[in-house]
Amino acid sequence: MTEDQRRAIEADCARLIALYANLNDEARWEDVAELYTDDGLMTRPTAPDAPIVGRAAILAAFQARPPRKTRHVCSNVVIDVEDHASARGISAMVLFTEGGVPLAGSFHDRFVLTADGWRFAERRGSLAW
Secondary structure, X not given: OOHHHHHHHHHHHHHHHHHHHHHHHOOOHHHHHOOEEEEEEEEOOXXXXXXXXXXXXXXXXXXOOOOOOEEEEEEEEEEEEEEOOEEEXXXXXXXXXXXXXXXXXXXXXXXXXXXXXXXXXXXEEEEOX
């Protein structure tokens, strides 16, 4: 793998993290769910021990949420490319909700290259506070 190929994978995976945050804040649940593989796994930062498995289940979990206004801010993104079709990443996250106390945490991600581009195979959230 060339350095340019590695950097391209890093950029694609970092974009996926940012896209996830933006779509989540726009309550575009179908689009958020499409960022996962069919058998993808997600844990919310507020429920790190309760994995949600499968794109359909992830979509249903988002759709079951009561409406709310949010702003996710993600930073400190580091992507480690494993090979041409897999990578891992970590990012810091701060969640602002209307009228709520900000929450800070992180995501640990596993990415895979699919026919539709890079997708989350796993997105594991946790809170620092």
